[in-house]
Amino acid sequence: MQHHSSPSQEGATLPRALLIAFHFPPQSESSGIQRTLSFSRHLAQFGWTPMVLSAHPMAYERKNASQLASLPPELIVRRPLALDAKRHLGWKGRYLQLTALPDRWISWWLFALPCALAMVRKHKPAVIWSTFPISTAHLIGLCLHRLTGLPWVADFRDPMLQSDFPSNRWQRKLFGWIERLAIRHCTHATFTTQGALESYRARFPQALHHKFVVIENGYDEQTFAQEPHACALPGQPGQTRPLTLVHSGVLYTEGRDPSAFFQALAMLRARGLVDAQRLRVILRAPGDLDYFTQLAQRCGVIDLVHIAPPVPYRQALHEMLEADGLLVFQGRPFNRQAPAKIYEYFRARKPVLGLLDLEGETAGMLRSAGFPDLVEMTDPEAIAPVLTRFLRAIADGTAHVASEALVAASSRTHRTRQLAELFTQSLP
Template sequence: MVKRVLMIAYHFPPASGSSGMQRTLSFSRDLPEHDWQPIILSIYPRAYERRCDDQLADIGSETIVYRAFGLDTARHLALGGRYSRFLALPDRWVSWWLGAVPAGLRLIRRYRPQVLWSTYPIATAHLIGLTLHRLSGIPWIADFRDSMTEDNYPSNPRVRRAYRAVEAATVHRCTRAIFTAPGAVRMYAERYPERSDKTWVLIENGYEDSIFDTVSLPSLRDSPRPFRLVHSGVVYPNERDPRAFFEALASLKRSGQITAQSLQVVFRASGSEDYFRQLLREWGIDDIVHFEPHIPYRGALAEMLTADGLLILQASNCNHQIPAKLYEYLRARRPILGLTDSEGDTARVLRQAGIETVAPLDSAAAITATLQDFLKQLQDGTAPVASEAEIARSSRRSRVASLAECLEETIATDLNFER
């Protein structure tokens, strides 16, 4: 018998620039193989800051998609560039709750889903899931992915209090809480010890092989060219601060070990480009490092597949998080330079894959030494790539199987929760 799951997700095609969208898209496309039909409750595309239609064709043929009313407070409800903070708590898309709750109730009456599922990083998605759960009594799975709150995150205290309130209500009412890294599972188990160990579920991110198989690769010239390192995706000034990396590049350039003719570094769709370009000018490496705009998803994958090396950045304050792009890096079968804390979950995944080219993100000296070794390995053709076993394990197909198992357990088990 085919069962149904109502999936509440802000990021869904034609949204652009979110790794979370790939997670929901893959889950929804592959769940029918496990006898689950997905019903997507998303937001009307006007709410997206950036849209791209290139992945609309990737939506599964059995996926039912409904897009509810919702506005971006900062863009649609501002006067003179200013808007009321009350209209942006817990986030700028809180108006989505007004459209999604009645839409969700209609979908529940029509399709009779056995499970509700909502996914962060838009906190309003969990608020919608919470409301629909309370009104319908249908068991609810909260896909947190990463932590909603930390001691100093979000940085605005009022927003942090709002997030913590949504987080606490979600944890106490949901049947299962899913995270993408072991460190996050441990953190929440310690933060909410009243919940059973069965509450916490680890389903990591991954790559989608069916999309990789459709990527068109450009023809490469045989003529000599610089080594090309690529970082694909957002560079957060705090959590992925590249300044020590820039300092290492500047040091190697001053000593004559690298030039613009020997090395090019591309940051693709990083955000904060103006700020970073100023740093490049100050370090004198703006001929080596380039910040390039967003391109369609398959184009970004093609860039990974043809790079000489791939760059991952993750600060020690995110040791319990793993950038989703790392799994796509593994699938690309290209050498990876990991600038991250050796004790964190990101470094753990790299080591599991057989990649040891890792240096702490905040140490220019360590990065300089590791980068020298990495470039020599590229030159010699000895730079390691991910093991085939780890590549196979990181496929989203295995993640979807884990989600299907979680859905089955949710409807099969009658747990007594404190409400």
């Protein structure tokens, strides 16, 4: 499956950038598609013609074909075969570990490398860019760089090696090997947070530190512009619906566990401060719907909390715009990361309640942005008063929202300008 056409005459005069990304439309499971998609949509504004090497859609467990409409019509996209070791090479979910090292899509490398070389011969890109968290993407970028000598920007986003990831010994060894070679040979290495960058400074020699650059995630203004402006007015006379809080995205049993939040909700209801007529919490696409539904039932808050299935991206954005407040869960295992949704939360111009490890990157971002309602996510006794204060501020119209300066600086267009400047710096 391919989506491509000839570039415009104007675009043909610009230097080309070859973007290597596993997560790309029509894949719909990872928010990571938005980073590559936004770069492919906006790079031409800043002097670069992008083209994309991605994977055949059969590699994706979940797909949304409607996302293909968001690709620029002139964008060249190639999709070589990629097999998922679990689904295509296994039996009833069981598969040989060897077929999934360094990740389940290592077969992509076999088909992508000759495809990438053909793209280089035909279209003569001036720079290569590859993006993690699929480590095979960096393996393709590394091999292509070594074979062609083209400058290579390795986008790590978050650290490849973390304290508890990967947990498999052989996968961890291969991740470390790819990471070391990538840092040694790339022209620049980019990260989405300063904390991630600092972790690489701590682990790699000072002579390599000049390569490290932060290009944060962001929101796509074009997608928001297609949604009607929403501005909820909770607490006003005649209000008939409950005040609504939304968390959009995956939760986990560790690091993004809502258990303490549920317990705090139960405490507030026992005190008569909240009930289903006054408050509704939506956890949109948290992952295991049955698990989180049962958790809400055990905590006695199933009437307050709606565990909701995934919806298309634009529908999820619309839900954020309609909400009265937004929730973010980001605990200690993710202290060097900031969820991409934070920037969408800024653009939605809504109050944000941070359930966090207070020493983490996300807490620092929200604190710097002026959001006061940040609390340790594992402590229900601490959450209850902060949640009460948050709800009260929303109701009386005094809750903090992102400044216009922060909103402007958080756009993916701004991030693409940074990447284009980095590409230019990478040229010999």
